[in-house]
Amino acid sequence: MKISYNWLKQFINVDWSAEKTGELLTDLGLEIEGIDTFTSIPGGLEGVVVGEVLECEQHPNADRLKLTKVDLGNGDPVQIVCGAPNVAAGQKVPVATVGTTLYDDEGKPWQIKKGKIRGEVSMGMICAEDELGLGKSHEGIMVLDESLISGTPASEVFDIENDHVFEIGLTPNRADAMSHWGVARDLRAGLMQHEVPLELITPSTSSFKIENRMLKIDVSVEDNDLAPRYCGVTISGLKVEASPSWLQNRLKAIGLAPINNIVDITNYVLHELGQPLHAFDAVKIAQNKIEVKTLPAGTKFVTLDGIERELHEEDLMICDGEKPMCIAGVFGGEHSGVTESTTSIFLESAYFNPVNIRKTAKRHGLNTDASFRFERGIDPNITEYALMRAAILMGEIAGGEINSDIVDIYPKKIEDHQVFLNFDNATRLIGQEIPRETMKEILTSLDIKIENVTETGIGMTIPAYRNDVTREADVIEEILRVYGYNKIDFTNKLNASIATTKKIEDHEVRNKVGNQLAALGFHEMLCNSLTSANYTTLLNSLKDEHSIPMLNPLSQDLEVMRQTLLFGALEAVAYNNNRKTANVKLFEFGKTYHNYPSGREEKKHLSLVISGNRTEDTWTAANKKSDFFYGKGIVTTVLDRLGIDGYSEKGLKNDAFSEGIRITKGKKDLVEFGIVTKKIAKHFGIAEAVLFADFHWDAILEEIPQGDFFVKPISKFPKVKRDFALLIDNEVTFDALKTAALQTEKHLLKEVSLFDVYTGKNLPKGKKSYALSFTILDERKTLTDKQIDKIMGKLQQRFEKDFGAQLR
Numbered sequence: 022m023k024i025s026y027n028w029l030k031q032f033i034n035v036d037w038s039a040e041k042t043g044e045l046l047t048d049l050g051l052e053i054e055g056i057d058t059f060t061s062i063p064g065g066l067e068g069v070v071v072g073e074v075l076e077c078e079q080h081p082n083a084d085r086l087k088l089t090k091v092d093l094g095n096g097d098p099v100q101i102v103c104g105a106p107n108v109a110a111g112q113k114v115p116v117a118t119v120g121t122t123l124y125d126d127e128g129k130p131w132q133i134k135k136g137k138i139r140g141e142v143s144m145g146m147i148c149a150e151d152e153l154g155l156g157k158s159h160e161g162i163m164v165l166d167e168s169l170i171s172g173t174p175a176s177e178v179f180d181i182e183n184d185h186v187f188e189i190g191l192t193p194n195r196a197d198a199m200s201h202w203g204v205a206r207d208l209r210a211g212l213m214q215h216e217v218p219l220e221l222i223t224p225s226t227s228s229f230k231i232e233n234r235m236l237k238i239d240v241s242v243e244d245n246d247l248a249p250r251y252c253g254v255t256i257s258g259l260k261v262e263a264s265p266s267w268l269q270n271r272l273k274a275i276g277l278a279p280i281n282n283i284v285d286i287t288n289y290v291l292h293e294l295g296q297p298l299h300a301f302d303a304v305k306i307a308q309n310k311i312e313v314k315t316l317p318a319g320t321k322f323v324t325l326d327g328i329e330r331e332l333h334e335e336d337l338m339i340c341d342g343e344k345p346m347c348i349a350g351v352f353g354g355e356h357s358g359v360t361e362s363t364t365s366i367f368l369e370s371a372y373f374n375p376v377n378i379r380k381t382a383k384r385h386g387l388n389t390d391a392s393f394r395f396e397r398g399i400d401p402n403i404t405e406y407a408l409m410r411a412a413i414l415m416g417e418i419a420g421g422e423i424n425s426d427i428v429d430i431y432p433k434k435i436e437d438h439q440v441f442l443n444f445d446n447a448t449r450l451i452g453q454e455i456p457r458e459t460m461k462e463i464l465t466s467l468d469i470k471i472e473n474v475t476e477t478g479i480g481m482t483i484p485a486y487r488n489d490v491t492r493e494a495d496v497i498e499e500i501l502r503v504y505g506y507n508k509i510d511f512t513n514k515l516n517a518s519i520a521t522t523k524k525i526e527d528h529e530v531r532n533k534v535g536n537q538l539a540a541l542g543f544h545e546m547l548c549n550s551l552t553s554a555n556y557t558t559l560l561n562s563l564k565d566e567h568s569i570p571m572l573n574p575l576s577q578d579l580e581v582m583r584q585t586l587l588f589g590a591l592e593a594v595a596y597n598n599n600r601k602t603a604n605v606k607l608f609e610f611g612k613t614y615h616n617y618p619s620g621r622e623e624k625k626h627l628s629l630v631i632s633g634n635r636t637e638d639t640w641t642a643a644n645k646k647s648d649f650f651y652g653k654g655i656v657t658t659v660l661d662r663l664g665i666d667g668y669s670e671k672g673l674k675n676d677a678f679s680e681g682i683r684i685t686k687g688k689k690d691l692v693e694f695g696i697v698t699k700k701i702a703k704h705f706g707i708a709e710a711v712l713f714a715d716f717h718w719d720a721i722l723e724e725i726p727q728g729d730f731f732v733k734p735i736s737k738f739p740k741v742k743r744d745f746a747l748l749i750d751n752e753v754t755f756d757a758l759k760t761a762a763l764q765t766e767k768h769l770l771k772e773v774s775l776f777d778v779y780t781g782k783n784l785p786k787g788k789k790s791y792a793l794s795f796t797i798l799d800e801r802k803t804l805t806d807k808q809i810d811k812i813m814g815k816l817q818q819r820f821e822k823d824f825g826a827q828l829r
Contacts, residue, residue, distance in 0.1 A: 023275035024204050025059070026185040028293070032205035033219050035212065039185035042208070049211045050502045051198055052190040059274040061182040061266070062154045063128060068121030069153065069175035070094065071165060077110045082139040089147065091116055094172015099144035107161035108147060113169050114162055115153060115178075117146045124154060155179060182270045194489040196397035200295030210466035210503045224293070226409040229423070236424035238306060238367050243314040247337045248349065250372040250431040251313055252404050254412055255303055256421040257365035259283065265418060283359045283366065286414045288390070295399055296370060296407035297391035299339075301346060301357050303365040308342025311367065316345060323355045324348065324387075336381045337373065350378045350395040352387050365424070368415075370408035372401040372435070376573055383575055400486030401435040435485050437470075440496055443478040447497045453509050455500065463503045464496070525725050527625075530663065531610055534627065537662050541655060542636070543606045543629070548589030550612065551579035556588045559701055561676050569616045582614035587677065587713055590630035591697070591705040598707060604633035606647075610718070625718035629655060632711045649680060649696060652712035656684070656694050659716070664726045665691070670756050677701065678713075689720045736800045740771070743813050745793045745820075746829040748784070753824050758793065765819045766812050769804070772796035790829060 026039050035042060043053040072091040075098055080086035087108055090098045093116060101116070108114070117123060121133045133146055150156035150163050153175070169178060189204070197203050202223070209221050236255040242248050263269075264285040272279050272288060279285050287298040301311075318334040322345050330348075332338070337349040346357035350373040359366060379396035382388060405427060415421040448454045461471060461479065469490075470482040483490050490499060501509075535545060551571065557563040563584050574580035583589065586609060597605050608629050615622045631652050634644040645651075660668065665686070673681035673695060681695020694714040702711050747758075759773040777792035784790060797804060797812060820826035 022189045022191045022199065024187040024189055024201060025271060025274040026187065027182065028184075028201050028271055028274070029205055029208070032202055032222050033209055033212075034222070035208065035217070035219060039187075043187055045211045045215070046187065046189070046204070046208065048502075048505060048507065049207050050192075050195070051204060051207060053187050054190045055188040057186045057188065059182075059184040059186050061270045061273070062179070063124035064122055064130075064154075065181055065183070066115075066153060066175040066179065068133075069115055069117050069148070071169045071171055071173040071175065071178060072114055072116035072147070073171045074108065074110050074112045074114060074147075077108055080139060080141060082141070086139060088141055091145070091147070092171045093118065093145075094170065100142055101145050101147055102138040102141055102143040103147045103162065105147065105149065105162040107164070112162075113165040113167055113171070115148045115165065115175050117148055117152075119145055121145075123148075123152060126151075180266070182267075184270075184274045186274055193397060196394070196399065196488060197295075197486050199394050199397065199399075200292060202294050206468065207503075210463065213462065213466050214503060214505060224410050226406060226413060228413055229409040231426060232422040232424065234425055236303060236365060238303065238309045238311055238425070238428075240311045240428045240430060241313070242430050243312070244337070245430075245432050247315070247374045247377050248313045248371060248430075249374065249433065249435060250401055250404050250429070252370045252408050252430075253311065253367055253428045254408060254423060255365065255367050255425040256412060256415055257303070257424045259364050259366065259415065259419045259421040261359060261361050261363050261419065268418070281359065281361070282419045283363065283415065286411055286418065287368075289414070290407050290411045291390060291394070294403055294407045294410065295394060296403055297350065297394055297399070298407065298411055299347060299353060299369045299391075300359050300366045301339075301369065302359055302363045303367050304363070305357050306341045306346070306367060307344065310342040311369075312340045312342070313349065313371075314338060314340060316340070320345070322348070325353045325355055325358060327355060330385055333381070333384055335377065336384070337377055339369065348381060348385070348387075349373055351382050351385070351392045352389055366421075368408060368411060370404050370411075372399060372404050379573070380575075398486075398488045400484075402485060404431075405429055437482045437485050438491060439472075439480070440483055440491070440493060441478055441480050442493055442496050445477070446493060447500065450494065450497050451501055451509065455504055459504065460500050463500050467499060467503065469496075469499075525722060525727055527722060530722065530725065534659055534662065535608070535610075537659065538608050538629070538655075541606075541658070543608045546590075546593050546607045546609050548583075548586070548593065548609060548611065549579065550583055550614070551575075552581060552583040552588060553578045554581045557581075557584070559588070559676075559704060560585070567615050567617060569614050569621065584613050584615055586611050586613065586626050586628035586715065587697070587701075588705075590628055590713060591702065591707065591711065594630060594632050594711060595705045595707055598632075598709070603709065604635075604637060606631050627659075627716035627718050627721070629714040629716075630711065631655070631713075632707070632709050646710070647712060648710075649712065652714065653682065653694060656692055656714050656716075660684070660691070663721065663724075664730075665721070665724050669760075672754065686724055689724065690717055691720055691724065692716050736798060738799060738801070738803050741797045741804055741809055743795050743797065743809065744776075745795070745813075745817070746777075747791050747793065747820060747824075748788055748827040748829050749791060749820075749824055751780075751787055751789050753791075753826075755791065755793075758791065758820065758824070761819055761823055762793075762795065762816055765815050766797075769797050769799055769808075769812060770795060770816075771798050 039056055043056055047053045070093055072093050074089050075092055076090040078088045080088050085104055087103050089101050089103050091101050092098045117133045119133055119135050122130050124130055136143055147162045149159050151159045198207060205221060209219055212219055236257055238255055240253055242251050261281050261283055264279050264282045268285055268289060269279040272285060277288055283300050287300055291297050315334060316332055316338050320332040321329055322332055323329050338345045339347040339349050346354045373395050375396050375398045378392055382392040412423055464471060468484050471479055472482055473480040490496060554568060557565050569582040571580050593607055594605050610627055613624045613626060631647045635647050635651060638644055668684050668686040668691060671683045673683040673693060678695030679698045684692040692714055697711040697713050755775045762773045763770060774794045776794050779790040797809060
């Protein structure tokens with residue numbers, strides 16, 4: 022936000038340097054990010070002096086040029102070639118001397134150089150007003166007052182305004198400082214702590230006068246929650262033209278381009294007082310009626326930038342008796358604004374609901390000076406005052422007359438709020454006792470009204486425009502920033518606390534797993550924790566009542582906190598597929614959020630999503646699709662890396678997975694993994710099979726071994742592998758066979774794996790064939806064939822007894 026120092030001095034007559042004032046504003050919390058200089062005329066006319074034309078003759082080689090001899094006041098006249106038709110001997114003129122930098126209409130600099138024009142030397146340039154930035158005329162050179170002394174710098178002849186402009190990094194909570202008046206209020210409070218008591222000078226509205234009541238416009242507000250206060254007045258007899266130079270300079274200093282006197286005045290009051298205004302051409306208001314209301318969704322409206330926008334049913338609109346004219350508090354319409362032919366206006370000043378304005382501005386991608394202030398909350402008590410201030414300026418500058426009473430629709434006043442400050446709490450939070458009288462002085466200087474003072478504290482009324490000061494802690498912060506953080510003493514004592522930490526830190530485990538997955542070809546993603554409420558209909562396990570809704574959602578797609586990481590992962594897969602990236606391997610560390618009857622909960626998760634081929638296409642090998650077993654291998658690799666063993670697998674089939682497993686340990690669910698159902702994948706426009714794993718990260722962290730570990734040497738004796746091809750019932754799972762085998766031979770059987778499954782022809786109905794591989798090892802000696810056969814016999818008997826298996 023830009024603040025003009027000259028403008029600021031209209032409110033508070035401070036004589037400090039800009040640098041010193043900037044330091045104080047920074048101490049007050051209005052951080053000065055930079056101080057720029059502004060000159061109303063580019064270059065400040067440096068190098069331009071008053072000259073007297075001593076001689077003026079026809080150029081010997083050009084019909085339209087003149088040779089002049091000009092006295093620049095140094096006793097050494099110079100020759101200048103001039104093409105202006107009105108140049109003549111005896112004139113006093115502005116001369117840009119050699120080396121002077123001038124600026125064109127676009128602000129680009131160019132330099133006056135010694136040169137020859139049609140064979141004659143020219144030592145400078147006699148200037149027209151547009152060449153100096155003093156006007157737009159180029160009909161001829163400027164002719165100055167004859168009484169001026171040659172050699173006088175032009176900067177002493179013309180009224181040039183020099184200013185310093187503060188660039189303030191305004192934090193969102195300081196809505197009260199979004200104007201020169203607001204900054205001046207803070208500056209006054211800060212100066213009082215430096216024993217510089219200055220009064221705040223506010224613009225007077227005593228000259229506000231209703232000339233007649235010939236132009237009445239009826240106003241109605243349908244929803245007072247969206248527009249708690251709405252004021253307006255009609256003004257006629259206006260002459261729309263360029264603003265006076267002082268007004269243009271004020272706007273230019275803060276980076277605004279002047280448009281015309283009416284629009285410039287509304288912008289001036291906006292940045293002066295912080296109250297946005299809008300002027301409607303009264304002739305274009307159908308039926309002399311203003312209606313503040315919402316319109317049906319889908320209504321078309323063309324804004325001032327010429328873009329046709331489709332309205333939302335919550336967009337508050339300013340309408341006349343037939344059509345919408347303006348998006349309230351955000352942007353004007355193309356056909357209702359002020360033009361050069363405007364002679365009468367309806368001037369609007371209002372307080373709109375900040376949340377509604379923010380939603381509308383974000384919905385349409387608009388960010389204007391008005392919406393910037395409305396959505397942060399302006400002062401509801403200056404609505405009428407700002408309107409009167411602007412109306413007076415329009416009378417003074419544009420010749421307007423006020424033609425109606427002020428309409429002020431304010432059914433429910435926005436009240437100031439009460440806060441009690443405890444002295445002991447203030448001392449505890451600040452770390453130092455501030456004198457009570459000083460605290461009262463600071464509060465008073467901030468327009469906070471002290472209602473009562475007791476031995477324990479102060480009761481006060483906070484003005485409504487300070488919507489960031491609602492608690493005792495906020496008041497203490499206000500006192501401290503004005504008193505000065507630099508005045509708080511440091512103690513010589515250094516306090517430190519020893520924090521207890523776990524042996525296993527979450528972030529360290531994440532880094533290990535993240536590096537492992539990256540080595541396996543995965544990329545990390547970060548999805549939005551906000552999602553669409555409609556996603557809960559895709560899974561029966563998700564309930565609407567368990568969602569945590571946003572109080573102020575930016576859109577319908579971001580209105581609740583997510584209950585699962587699945588949908589964000591599918592959005593990422595779809596996004597990549599739509600951009601010709603078919604092979605996707607992504608992982609995300611994130612949280613889910615739930616509103617259970619017992620209370621709200623946050624749960625940590627790690628999600629993996631796999632789609633497409635295992636690797637990118639190469640000429641050395643044929644690609645394989647990422648299938649269920651490939652994904653399961655990735656999951657178990659992560660568990661192995663974390664040292665988690667002794668877990669069990671169970672089949673899992675729900676409305677999320679067409680095939681899946683649940684990995685558990687004890688009573689804890691560690692991982693759910695499977696192939697996402699085609700129905701859900703299709704909802705996101707995904708044709709390929711998608712594998713998804715959901716690690717319950719809190720449970721994973723609890724199961725990571727934390728005790729001492731032992732290193733065991735590799736056995737000197739050989740492993741032995743034996744295979745069984747079993748004919749079993751379709752209902753029998755590999756997990757059941759593996760568990761039974763390990764129970765049968767607890768010491769020597771080290772591993773059971775499944776390397777083939779057959780369910781085709783030549784098998785009895787309801788049967789399938791499993792090919793199992795068994796790894797047997799004795800770490801003390803070499804196994805004999807007799808021992809191995811005995812073990813395999815025991816396994817065969819167990820399979821036949823428990824599962825009715827037959828060897829093939």
